[in-house]
Amino acid sequence: MCGISGIISIDGSPIKSLGQRLDMMTKNLNHRGPDKSGIYLTPKKNFGLSNNRLSIVSPKEDLLLPFTKDQKNFLSFNGEIYNYREIRDYLKKEYVKFTTSTDTEVLYEFLKKFNNENFYKLNGMWSFAYYNQEKHELLLSRDLLGERHLFYTVEENELIFSSEVKPIIMASLQKHELDFDSILTSWKFNSCAPGKTLVKNINRLKPGTNLVFKNKNIEIKKFQKLKPEKWFDFFNKKPSFKEIDEVFEKLFTKEVNLRLPKDVNFLTPLSGGIDSTILVKFIKKTVKNLKTFYSISSNKQSSKTYIEYDGMTETSLSKYLAQKFETNHETFKSENKENAIELKEASKNCFDGCVDFGVVNYSMIAKYVKNKNGKVIMFAEGPDELNGGYQSDIEAYKIDNIFFKRKFLLNLLKNKHIKNLVIKLLKLKKNIEFEFNYDPFYTRVNHLVSPNKFLNTIIKDLDFHRLYDFGTIDQDYKDVSSYLDNSQKRSLIYATKTLPDMFNLRTDKAFMKFSVEARLPYQAICLVEFLIAMPDKYKFNKNLGKYYFREYVRKNIDELVSKMPKLGMGFALWQNEESKKILKIEETIKNTNFFSYFPFKKNIKEILLDKKTHPGNLWTSYALINTFDELNKFNKSKKFDYNLKN
Numbered sequence: 001m002c003g004i005s006g007i008i009s010i011d012g013s014p015i016k017s018l019g020q021r022l023d024m025m026t027k028n029l030n031h032r033g034p035d036k037s038g039i040y041l042t043p044k045k046n047f048g049l050s051n052n053r054l055s056i057v058s059p060k061e062d063l064l065l066p067f068t069k070d071q072k073n074f075l076s077f078n079g080e081i082y083n084y085r086e087i088r089d090y091l092k093k094e095y096v097k098f099t100t101s102t103d104t105e106v107l108y109e110f111l112k113k114f115n116n117e118n119f120y121k122l123n124g125m126w127s128f129a130y131y132n133q134e135k136h137e138l139l140l141s142r143d144l145l146g147e148r149h150l151f152y153t154v155e156e157n158e159l160i161f162s163s164e165v166k167p168i169i170m171a172s173l174q175k176h177e178l179d180f181d182s183i184l185t186s187w188k189f190n191s192c193a194p195g196k197t198l199v200k201n202i203n204r205l206k207p208g209t210n211l212v213f214k215n216k217n218i219e220i221k222k223f224q225k226l227k228p229e230k231w232f233d234f235f236n237k238k239p240s241f242k243e244i245d246e247v248f249e250k251l252f253t254k255e256v257n258l259r260l261p262k263d264v265n266f267l268t269p270l271s272g273g274i275d276s277t278i279l280v281k282f283i284k285k286t287v288k289n290l291k292t293f294y295s296i297s298s299n300k301q302s303s304k305t306y307i308e309y310d311g312m313t314e315t316s317l318s319k320y321l322a323q324k325f326e327t328n329h330e331t332f333k334s335e336n337k338e339n340a341i342e343l344k345e346a347s348k349n350c351f352d353g354c355v356d357f358g359v360v361n362y363s364m365i366a367k368y369v370k371n372k373n374g375k376v377i378m379f380a381e382g383p384d385e386l387n388g389g390y391q392s393d394i395e396a397y398k399i400d401n402i403f404f405k406r407k408f409l410l411n412l413l414k415n416k417h418i419k420n421l422v423i424k425l426l427k428l429k430k431n432i433e434f435e436f437n438y439d440p441f442y443t444r445v446n447h448l449v450s451p452n453k454f455l456n457t458i459i460k461d462l463d464f465h466r467l468y469d470f471g472t473i474d475q476d477y478k479d480v481s482s483y484l485d486n487s488q489k490r491s492l493i494y495a496t497k498t499l500p501d502m503f504n505l506r507t508d509k510a511f512m513k514f515s516v517e518a519r520l521p522y523q524a525i526c527l528v529e530f531l532i533a534m535p536d537k538y539k540f541n542k543n544l545g546k547y548y549f550r551e552y553v554r555k556n557i558d559e560l561v562s563k564m565p566k567l568g569m570g571f572a573l574w575q576n577e578e579s580k581k582i583l584k585i586e587e588t589i590k591n592t593n594f595f596s597y598f599p600f601k602k603n604i605k606e607i608l609l610d611k612k613t614h615p616g617n618l619w620t621s622y623a624l625i626n627t628f629d630e631l632n633k634f635n636k637s638k639k640f641d642y643n644l645k646n
Contacts, residue, residue, distance in 0.1 A: 038065030146500020
């Protein structure tokens with residue numbers, strides 16, 4: 001894993017303070033690549049490119065950064081190409097000579113041959129910048145599942161890009177401000193709409209998309225999309241669970257093995273949950289001396305690890321499974337003070353739109369992995385989204401079976417009394433807000449449990465539907481979506497919106513802060529397509545989601561694990577007395593002028609500080625306030641020497 005940054009002149013003229021600005025961007029990304037960094041400036045000073053390297057593949061090789069073999073083409077690469085050996089063998093047949101054993105050189109030669117085509121041949125996660133000096137052409141790219149991120153802005157005569165938003169703000173010659181729609185989208189979804197950030201005019205390259213700069217023009221185009229239709233024929237035959245097992249095991253075994261680090265230490269969480277248990281089972285097929293761990297909070301109230309199921313806690317179950325798998329297992333505890341300090345720092349850096357407190361949970365895990373001399377974590381992110389793992393998915397399934405199969409009944413829900421009766425009869429959550437008035441009724445994790453009611457109390461006359469790009473099917477998938485049931489559609493939205501633009505952002509942000517690479521085998525494209533195509537009868541059974549995965553665990557690992565309820569992250573990280581003293585959330589809300597810059601209601605502070613307000617809204621407002629203040633600090637510190645010698 002690495003960090004990349006760059007600035008290119010659109011008309012080809014020299015860039016003001018290029019060296020100074022790029023050096024600042026590079027230093028700000030040291031955490032992403034502490035092993036080595038490098039900067040290249042063109043002789044004309046019309047382009048600059050930097051690369052910070054975290055050495056994972058062939059770590060002992062001293063790569064030139066940014067990478068070049070001819071001083072004409074330059075590559076800054078953030079990510080991993082898992083099938084690079086296969087591609088290298090193909091390129092060797094085309095008489096390409098290699099000087100290193102790295103995936104960076106393989107990608108470099110691949111781009112020289114194919115430019116911005118044939119990306120479907122690459123199995124990996126990436127964001128990269130590839131520059132042709134003779135033509136003054138630039139290619140920026142982000143992988144299909146959005147595991148790696150790339151941000152950019154166009155201002156005056158410059159295109160500025162980076163792995164994170166903060167370096168762009170620091171290198172920009174302009175002042176910046178927050179975008180109100182992005183504030184609301186982040187409040188509702190814990191992240192901005194696809195392609196957006198919290199900062200006006202700073203964009204996020206969408207997943208599976210290239211940005212091509214050529215002949216003074218910028219073109220953004222999709223190079224790949226998911227194809228769940230590959231599996232329609234298979235599922236139309238109504239396969240047995242045994243037949244599904246054969247496909248799943250074949251796909252997952254291959255993708256897990258591709259992602260296993262060969263040259264550096266790695267660790268794997270083993271929580272006792274379904275997803276991590278399956279992952280450990282498959283890793284153990286190859287790795288004998290596997291290091292696993294489980295993390296708990298020192299705050300019992302927040303951890304939810306003390307909830308008993310059939311006489312076992314999640315903590316004790318993880319130890320039981322570690323013994324069963326014969327892994328080298330540890331349980332570590334993160335302290336309240338440590339969490340609070342990390343929360344405070346994280347709240348100042350939400351420019352990308354990720355205001356989710358879970359960043360801190362993951363950061364503590366990353367810190368533990370780093371302290372154990374690990375560079376990689378094999379992480380089970382994705383199955384909940386793709387296989388009906390959330391309570392809201394289960395509740396949506398109940399609604400689907402009654403109302404969407406009898407659409408004439410939908411009108412009945414407009415009646416408040418009937419809606420309340422339905423909620424009671426189906427044993428749904430009391431605070432459910434049905435959103436049947438837009439297509440398709442599927443927004444991300446909280447498509448049923450929505451904060452719209454709260455937002456309506458703090459904002460006047462807002463049309464929330466303009467924010468729903470986050471939770472609707474893209475036009476690219478309209479044709480295939482007509483063949484999907486509602487649960488399949490939700491899985492498609494999760495895969496194309498929620499995972500890349502919220503969860504993967506959170507994961508990348510947290511782990512890279514501590515120079516740890518997260519590999520996500522459940523998000524292999526072939527597996528994602530398979531799980532999207534899986535009909536709802538394989539995903540739900542009565543009041544349980546993830547039906548197929550539960551059955552797989554029951555048959556192949558342990559029946560108790562298959563019955564464990566989902567335990568999510570609690571909101572109480574900052575609610576113990578020690579954390580309150582450090583964070584000062586209520587004091588921050590009372591003293592801020594943040595809300596006056598945007599069309600919030602005048603009594604918003606009173607509403608937020610009301611004891612009945614959900615604590616999640618307190619955290620969101622706290623993160624937005626601190627990010628707003630941090631942005632103002634950057635704006636006040638713009639002091640560049642506009643000479644051309646740098």
